[in-house]
Amino acid sequence: GLVTATDVVSYWQKVFEANGIPEARESSEYIVSFVLGAKTFQSLNSESLHTPLTAVQQEQIQQLSNKRLERMPVQYVLGEWDFQDLTLKMRPPVFIPRPETEDLVSLVVEEESQKCEKNSALCFPVPVSHPVILEIGCGSGAIALSLLCKLPQSRVIAVDKEKAAVDLTRENAHRLQLQDRIHVLHHDVSYGSAKQLLLWGPVDFIVSNPPYVFHEDMASLDTEILRYEDLGALDGGDDGMRVIKTILALAPSLLKDSGSMFLEVDPRHPNMVEDWLQAHPNLLLILRAIRKDFCGK
Structure with a gap:
């Protein structure tokens, strides 16, 4: 029938x-x-x-x-998914952006608009802000491309250690006609990465949703994740901080003096980050704020 x-x-x-x-x-x-x-x-x-x-x-x-x-995730089944207001191509095993990561984008946009407001309140003319943003671990390009859309004056350097992610970010950038404002690098960020990442000089923002799952928690992730997604984009090592520490250590050599860094982490991490920064005072980094996502984590 x-x-x-x-x-x-x-x-x-x-x-x-x-x-x-x-x-x-x-x-x-x-x-x-x-x-x-x-x-x-x-x-x-x-x-x-x-x-x-x-x-x-x-x-x-x-x-x-x-x-x-x-058990293929719906995002891979359909081959596309929405993030913020963008429709992005999705392909296994490139990490699927989670809805709570949209909050990370909003925080960067909020910070930049506050900077602009402060500048416009000054008595003397200040050049229009053209923020340079570095995203470490770009995956599908969700964060980087959302920021380019929300901050029309911005440029982004997006880095990922996986070629599949780099290719997908480039493809999504082209589909959204944002390719002229983004430089996508195939690079595994390490303590010696500063030179490769300073293409356009010191950056205004570093943003990352790094691998932050504690290694012991990996086995309990959903079958969809374990079977299809790049586990390297999730596994943060024994304390979930392996990549986070690298980013923190690199930050001072990448950021402008007025620069900020935004990281999505596990709820257990802010205290650990605070302790780690206190143990590394030479980095001159301050943990300014901790925000919960819309799930309350």
């Missing part, structure tokens, strides 16, 4: 549930919406929901749903 979008969503939801697939309803809705050219199931109009699907559409839904049955 004739099958509608609503029928197919219900069918695949049941299949997913029977196979223990997390977020069965959402997964089914995302896949069907995607095939029908919509972002969300809720955005489909009544006509779309009740018009019989073509054989081609049903076949597409079947193929994508089979991938989800293999």
Whole structure:
């Protein structure tokens, strides 16, 4: 008989549930919406929901749903995902940006706009701010490209040690026509990295969502993550601080005197970072603020 979008969503939801697939309803809705050219199931109009699907559409839904049955994350199944207001290409094993990381972007934008406000309050003219931002571990380019969109005067140097991530960031930059304002480097950041990263001189901001999962917690991550995502983008070593320490140690040689650094970390890390900075006073870094994400972490 004739099958509608609503029928197919219900069918695949049941299949997913029977196979223990997390977020069965959402997964089914995302896949069907995607095939029908919509972002969300809720955005489909009544006509779309009740018009019989073509054989081609049903076949597409079947193929994508089979991938989800293999516990492939929906973002990889669809091959794209939204972050902030951008639609980005997604490809395994490049790290999938999490919604809470949008908060990190907002904090940088907020800081830059406060700087501009301060400058505009001065009695003498101050040149328009053209912030240079360094992102360490760019993955799909989500943070870097969002910042370029939100801060039209900015330029970004985006770095990742994985070629797949570098390629995907470049591809996403081109799709969004932002390639002229971003320099993407294939580079594994280490204590000796300063020279390679100072392409445009000292930077205004360093931003990073580094690997910060404690190694002992890796095994308890979701199957979707363990099976498909680059675990190197998650595993922060025994204390989750391996890459964080490298970034902190490098920061003074990369940042302008007025520069700031924004890191997404585990809730246990702020105290550890504070202790580490106290043990390394020569870095002259101050932990200025700790913000919880919208999940309260």
